[in-house]
Amino acid sequence: MEVSDQSSRPEHDFKCQGTLLQAIHRHVVTTLGNDVFPPRKETYYKGLAYAVRDRLMERWVMAQRDFYDQKAKRVYYLSMEYLPGRFLMNYITNLELEQEVEAAIKDMPFTLQALEEEEWDAGLGNGGLGRLASCFMDSMATLKIPGYGYGLRYDYGIFFQKIVNGYQVEKSDNWIRNGFPWEIKRTGFLYDVNFYGRSQAYIDSVGETRYRWVDTQQVHAMACDIMIPGYGTKHVNNMRLWESVSDEAFSLTHFNDGDYTGAMQAKVREESITKVLYPSDEKAEGRELRLKQQYFMVAATLHDIFRRFKKKHGQEFQKLPDQVAIQLNDTHPSIAVAEFMRRLLDEEMVGWDQAWEIAVKTFAYTNHTVLPEALETWPVELLGRLLPRHLEIIYEINHRFLEMLRQDFPHRPDLQNKLSIIKEGPTRLVRMAHLAIIGSHAVNGVAELHSRIIRESLFRDFNTIYPDRLTNVTNGITPRRWLRQANPELSQLISQAIGDAWIADLDQLKRLIPLADDAAFQQQWIAVKRIKKQQLSAYIQRKLKFSPNPDALFDVQVKRIHEYKRQLLTIMHGIALYRRLLINPQLDMVPRTIILAGKAAPAYHLAKNIIKLANAVAEQINNNPICQGKLSMAFLPNYCISQAEKVIPGADLSEQISTAGMEASGTGNMKFALNGALTIGTLDGANVEIMEEVGAENIFIFGLTSEEVEQWREGGLYNPRWYVERDEELRGVLQMISSDTFCPGQPGLFEPIRASLLERGDYYMVIADFRAYLDRQQEVAETYRNTGEWARRSILNTANMGKFSSDRAIREYARNIWDVEPLR
Numbered sequence: 041m042e043v044s045d046q047s048s049r050p051e052h053d054f055k056c057q058g059t060l061l062q063a064i065h066r067h068v069v070t071t072l073g074n075d076v077f078p079p080r081k082e083t084y085y086k087g088l089a090y091a092v093r094d095r096l097m098e099r100w101v102m103a104q105r106d107f108y109d110q111k112a113k114r115v116y117y118l119s120m121e122y123l124p125g126r127f128l129m130n131y132i133t134n135l136e137l138e139q140e141v142e143a144a145i146k147d148m149p150f151t152l153q154a155l156e157e158e159e160w161d162a163g164l165g166n167g168g169l170g171r172l173a174s175c176f177m178d179s180m181a182t183l184k185i186p187g188y189g190y191g192l193r194y195d196y197g198i199f200f201q202k203i204v205n206g207y208q209v210e211k212s213d214n215w216i217r218n219g220f221p222w223e224i225k226r227t228g229f230l231y232d233v234n235f236y237g238r239s240q241a242y243i244d245s246v247g248e249t250r251y252r253w254v255d256t257q258q259v260h261a262m263a264c265d266i267m268i269p270g271y272g273t274k275h276v277n278n279m280r281l282w283e284s285v286s287d288e289a290f291s292l293t294h295f296n297d298g299d300y301t302g303a304m305q306a307k308v309r310e311e312s313i314t315k316v317l318y319p320s321d322e323k324a325e326g327r328e329l330r331l332k333q334q335y336f337m338v339a340a341t342l343h344d345i346f347r348r349f350k351k352k353h354g355q356e357f358q359k360l361p362d363q364v365a366i367q368l369n370d371t372h373p374s375i376a377v378a379e380f381m382r383r384l385l386d387e388e389m390v391g392w393d394q395a396w397e398i399a400v401k402t403f404a405y406t407n408h409t410v411l412p413e414a415l416e417t418w419p420v421e422l423l424g425r426l427l428p429r430h431l432e433i434i435y436e437i438n439h440r441f442l443e444m445l446r447q448d449f450p451h452r453p454d455l456q457n458k459l460s461i462i463k464e465g466p467t468r469l470v471r472m473a474h475l476a477i478i479g480s481h482a483v484n485g486v487a488e489l490h491s492r493i494i495r496e497s498l499f500r501d502f503n504t505i506y507p508d509r510l511t512n513v514t515n516g517i518t519p520r521r522w523l524r525q526a527n528p529e530l531s532q533l534i535s536q537a538i539g540d541a542w543i544a545d546l547d548q549l550k551r552l553i554p555l556a557d558d559a560a561f562q563q564q565w566i567a568v569k570r571i572k573k574q575q576l577s578a579y580i581q582r583k584l585k586f587s588p589n590p591d592a593l594f595d596v597q598v599k600r601i602h603e604y605k606r607q608l609l610t611i612m613h614g615i616a617l618y619r620r621l622l623i624n625p626q627l628d629m630v631p632r633t634i635i636l637a638g639k640a641a642p643a644y645h646l647a648k649n650i651i652k653l654a655n656a657v658a659e660q661i662n663n664n665p666i667c668q669g670k671l672s673m674a675f676l677p678n679y680c681i682s683q684a685e686k687v688i689p690g691a692d693l694s695e696q697i698s699t700a701g702m703e704a705s706g707t708g709n710m711k712f713a714l715n716g717a718l719t720i721g722t723l724d725g726a727n728v729e730i731m732e733e734v735g736a737e738n739i740f741i742f743g744l745t746s747e748e749v750e751q752w753r754e755g756g757l758y759n760p761r762w763y764v765e766r767d768e769e770l771r772g773v774l775q776m777i778s779s780d781t782f783c784p785g786q787p788g789l790f791e792p793i794r795a796s797l798l799e800r801g802d803y804y805m806v807i808a809d810f811r812a813y814l815d816r817q818q819e820v821a822e823t824y825r826n827t828g829e830w831a832r833r834s835i836l837n838t839a840n841m842g843k844f845s846s847d848r849a850i851r852e853y854a855r856n857i858w859d860v861e862p863l864r
């Protein structure tokens with residue numbers, strides 16, 4: 041949506057007419073070409089979607105006018121991933137249309153909930169980083185910050201996970217198969233994006249050497265817009281996802297030569313750029329197509345940013361940092377630093393020094409991981425072939441940077457190799473994090489502990505040379521989706537008690553603290569949790585054909601499957617409980633249901649082996665009569681946003697048990713605690729800050745600290761066998777994994793897991809934390825027996841989650857990094 045000059049803007053009345061029901065009927069007939077009778081769920085979902093969208097569209101047009109009129113500084117959030125989940129209830133919630141919708145469909149043979157289930161999740165991301173981007177979109181709109189989300193419109197999102205015979209099987213996620221009513225495609229609005237070719241030097245009219253990028257191949261980027269409404273405001277932001285398309289002009293030469301197939305192949309090649317999301321998280325993908333995706337997103341986005349800037353400010357590029365902030369969501373879009381320079385240098389004819397100053401003031405970079413395998417590098421050869429002019433610019437940035445180091449840090453010649461953007465070796469590599477740090481005025485980690493690790497270890501030398509650049513912004517989550525929408529029952533109870541201001545001001549939840557000791561309120565609190573557990577149990581029944589007893593302790597770990605997240609510990613605890621029952625079938629234990637879900641990267645074999653183990657253990661436990669009423673276990677297939685909305689409100693216990701120092705922040709931890717789950721966790725990521733907020737007595741902390749992990753690894757002090765020799769139960773559990781207990785007839789199936797723990801040094805220190813974890817779990821169970829005490833702690837957890845609102849996080853970015861203010 042672009043607005044033309046205000047002075048020539050005529051008055052229009054584009055208000056939606058009639059009732060919502062009339063609008064639904066109109067769309068069913070005129071947009072969808074269906075009859076309103078007999079009412080069909082799918083058509084009514086879409087009719088409702090279009091009717092809701094119409095109402096939002098009005099506000100959106102007004103918001104865009106506001107932006108234009110106010111000349112406000114804009115924030116551009118660049119992310120290769122978003123995980124918005126479903127939109128219908130988000131729009132209805134934020135437009136406060138619930139009652140109107142209920143009234144409109146009251147005579148229909150289906151509920152609003154049933155219509156909601158018709159929508160397919162937009163799974164355009166892998167995990168935490170993508171969901172964080174979507175929570176930030178919600179908060180920027182709610183805070184009336186003129187923010188734009190930019191990304192890619194993948195035809196296929198994160199794969200659909202099936203569990204077949206206990207194994208993960210990936211199916212393609214054709215999420216737009218039935219259409220996607222929330223986007224507006226700008227079909228007439230295409231940008232060219234260039235690849236390959238070469239850089240050509242020439243002398244310009246004033247005798248300066250300049251460069252142009254020639255002999256390129258072009259593809260086209262089409263804008264697909266999605267509206268992002270704020271809560272409690274009429275403000276609506278925009279998210280723009282680029283799709284690669286071809287047009288006739290592109291294929292014309294082939295057609296002219298009569299080469300029809302060649303032309304079609306070219307079209308297919310071109311369209312494949314945004315075909316599919318890369319499904320690996322925390323592991324850099326070295327493939328050319330991935331770099332193409334990154335540059336495609338960046339080039340189209342910067343084109344848009346520059347066009348919008350120039351429309352208002354012409355060639356006054358020195359004003360750019362006062363008008364534009366660009367946030368890089370990890371290094372994935374960090375080629376933007378070079379593209380931004382190329383635009384200023386080669387297209388706008390700005391000199392190097394001025395261009396560089398503008399770039400650094402404009403960019404900021406968020407780091408989301410310390411795992412070495414996740415830090416992106418690109419072979420110089422590949423980058424130079426795909427983006428020759430950008431490689432030249434990166435060389436020049438690096439040259440000037442190394443020169444600065446020589447001048448300013450003459451006693452530190454070691455910094456040259458350590459900090460160079462180019463990593464020397466048999467294959468020379470471009471280190472994208474170095475480019476992002478050097479090209480940004482602010483670099484942030486996503487929790488206090490993570491930011492400290494960045495400053496003191498991962499980017500330690502950068503912290504020496506740029507002492508004020510590395511900072512922290514602790515992550516947050518949007519209370520609109522993760523409490524109000526996912527848990528209307530608890531929302532209502534909270535609002536009855538303290539009013540509903542918490543929805544836009546989460547610190548208000550503190551007013552629940554005095555109620556934590558109120559027996560009557562505890563009873564109501566417990567009753568709501570029971571409803572959510574019943575609903576979750578019914579969901580598990582639909583998916584897995586067994587329904588856990590809602591009176592059991594629901595012990596939940598849901599997230600991507602990764603060794604460092606240590607799903608293995610949860611499974612080993614399940615095995616230990618099972619083994620205790622095998623030894624003593626009369627054992628009096630607190631009934632427990634262990635719930636796991638998560639996707640493994642398709643090429644991550646050990647993670648897939650862990651999924652198989654979880655399913656195998658679950659099958660044995662659930663089919664053994666001695667476990668009846670005491671222990672059950674579920675692995676839910678296809679974890680995604682809409683599933684998280686069902687699982688998290690039904691949890692009693694939240695498992696956040698990564699090896700200390702390895703989980704940058706975690707955001708699931710916040711969602712669970714907000715919904716009244718107690719946490720069992722390590723001192724890692726944002727768990728540390730959750731503990732500070734809720735009090736150490738209201739969280740179950742265990743295990744090694746990040747300092748201990750580091751010392752033990754560096755000193756080579758850790759030997760898992762030492763623990764195995766001293767712990768009979770641990771030996772028993774390991775023995776059950778290595779034998780064919782869980783894989784009858786297939787001995788050795790879980791050998792990779794055993795070997796990783798005992799032969800390959802147990803890098804993630806599962807064995808080291810096993811006993812402390814089991815002891816803490818015992819304490820969890822004992823606490824759970826005391827219903828009142830559990831309820832008290834649960835209320836205190838929710839009450840102290842104010843800090844973890846993404847509104848707070850966005851305010852910090854706005855103030856400390858972007859220097860923007862909300863619109864008037």
Ligand code: 26W
Pocket residue numbers: 166167168169170172320321322323324325370408409414416486515703704705706707725
């Ligand atoms: C290049 C391959 C790749 C893809 C994605 C590498 C790394 C990623 C992401 C950075 C992985 C990710 O989602 N990280 C998570 O980010 C969350 C939001 O900040 C944090 O809460 C999680 O701790 C972190 O694992």
